[in-house]
Amino acid sequence: MKSLKKNHWTHAGRSLAMLCMALAMLAAAGAANAQSKVVGTVTHLSGLLTARHADGTRNALAVKSEILQGDTLITERETFTRVKFMDNAEMVLRPGTEVVVSKYVYEQDKPENDSVAIGLVKGGLRAVTGLVGKRNHDAVNFDTPTATIGIRGTNFGALFCQNDCGGVPTPSGSAPPNGLHVDVSQGAVILTNPGGAQVFQAGQFGFVANLNTAPLIVPPTQGVPVTMPQSISKNAPASGGASKASAVDCIVQ
Incomplete structure (x- = not known):
């Protein structure tokens, strides 16, 4: 009798273990599918653009390449690129930029599920709001090392400097100070960090020195406009013989 009970519980334990393993495998598969979801497309490119995927693999991208949720996009020197997302939002990246598309959820008939999280690790970008x-x-946030940028239906630029913005044009002609610089062309953004929060309206410039310093409105004479070439009409191959930015009729403002 004891032997039967022991066998019964052993069998039940094995069944439970197998069920747990199956559930874990389903969860892992679901997470992998979520990360591999296509959320955007490269529409214009000048130079070398690389994607580091959520699984750690990397590949060079070209015009019409798909952007996956979880991808980290990396632009090399003299590379500008424009990405169009599933909700028609657009983002233009400067040379020497690293951006993480952490989350991009858009369902046309389910606005309650909207969620967009993009991280600016280094470099600069210009973004135009989409349907989300x-x-x-x-539901839309851009994370940076010094502050989170919330949007209010907008066209804005963000530039994070860490001793690497010497070539960025400024009104004074000197290199921008280290920290996060923003400018707003349309709509508004709100910058938030442990030091405080500040809304920036169209035409205003902002600066955040570090994570614990409150965002500040700065006068136009001290602001750093995140300018991009006007359009990209000549798309170079993603590797080998990539054209220089100076040779391109580039990007959106």
Whole structure:
């Protein structure tokens, strides 16, 4: 009798273990599928653009390459690129930029599920709001090393400097100080960090020195406009013989 009970519980334990393993495998598969979801496309490119995927693999991208949720996009020297997302939002990256597309959820008939999280690790970008930002602006955030940028239906630029912005043009002609610089062309953004929060309206410039310093509005004479070439009409191959930015009729403002 004891032997039967022992066998019964052993069998039950094995069944439970197998069930747990199956559930874990399903969860892992679901996470992998979520990370491999296509969320955008490279529409314009000048130079070398690389994607580091969530699984650690890397590959060079070209025009019409797909962007996956979880991808880290890396632009090399003299590389500009424009990405169009599934909700028609657009993002232009400067040379020497690293951006993580951490999350991009857009379902046309389910606005309550909207969620966009993009991280600017280094370099600079210019972003134009898509359908998510227009109908649910609280669902869109851009994280940076010094502050989180919330959008209010907008066209804005962000530049994070860490002794690498010497070539960026400024009104004074000197290199921008280290920290996060923003400018707003349309709409508004709100910058938030442990030091405080500040709303920036169209035409205003902002600066955040570090994570614990409150965002500041700065006058135009001290602001750093994150300018991009006007359009990209000549798309170079993603590797080998890539054209220089100076040779391109580049990007959106």
